[in-house]
Amino acid sequence: MNLLPGYGSIMELSLFNSSQSQEVIELFTKVFSTSEGESEGELIGSLVSNLIATTKLQDLIGFVATSGNDIVGSIFFSRLIVPSEKTAFILSPVAIATNVQRKGIGQQLIKYGIHHLKSLSVDLVLTYGDPDYYSKVSFNPISESTVKAPLKLTYPEGWLAQTLDGSSIEIMEGDSHCVEALNDQKYW
Numbered sequence: 001m002n003l004l005p006g007y008g009s010i011m012e013l014s015l016f017n018s019s020q021s022q023e024v025i026e027l028f029t030k031v032f033s034t035s036e037g038e039s040e041g042e043l044i045g046s047l048v049s050n051l052i053a054t055t056k057l058q059d060l061i062g063f064v065a066t067s068g069n070d071i072v073g074s075i076f077f078s079r080l081i082v083p084s085e086k087t088a089f090i091l092s093p094v095a096i097a098t099n100v101q102r103k104g105i106g107q108q109l110i111k112y113g114i115h116h117l118k119s120l121s122v123d124l125v126l127t128y129g130d131p132d133y134y135s136k137v138s139f140n141p142i143s144e145s146t147v148k149a150p151l152k153l154t155y156p157e158g159w160l161a162q163t164l165d166g167s168s169i170e171i172m173e174g175d176s177h178c179v180e181a182l183n184d185q186k187y188w
Contacts, residue, residue: 013112016062024074025049031095044093050181051076059179063113065105072097073105075113083174091127110137118164126161138162146171150178151188
């Protein structure tokens with residue numbers, strides 16, 4: 001268990017368990033509906049449902065933040081096949097309950113997840129999102145000439161990565177491939 005500064009209560013960070021599926025799907029749907037509108041909430045809720053239902057266990061690793069009996073945050077990493085010998089995962093999506101945002105829970109959950117990935121000898125983690133937010137957890141912008149995204153990026157500045165062994169990111173020529181649930185242009 002972790003006491004998060006500024007949060008004021010005990011927060012437990014743990015691996016996602018399939019018994020939490022419905023609560024996690026509802027969390028993503030509610031968070032994205034509140035911040036981006038109902039249609040975006042439905043879209044991201046559906047993405048999470050599909051990730052859980054269709055992705056092989058070895059290709060999906062999720063984490064949750066709980067306070068008491070409530071899940072207040074969740075993140076997922078899914079396998080990204082890159083054109084090298086590197087083992088890579090992509091962080092997507094991330095949701096923190098609206099009433100506890102801006103308290104460091106998301107950053108702590110991402111750091112916890114990355115630490116777990118390091119223990120599994122994952123080499124590289126990528127994400128697609130707000131560079132200002134993800135830079136707080138050691139992601140740096142990369143170009144598609146370094147690692148090509150699986151689909152066309154509508155916001156190229158949001159293509160971010162970090163190595164988990166401290167090395168620099170090598171240029172990889174060729175295509176990358178994401179899990180089937182993310183393999184849709186509407187997410188990119």
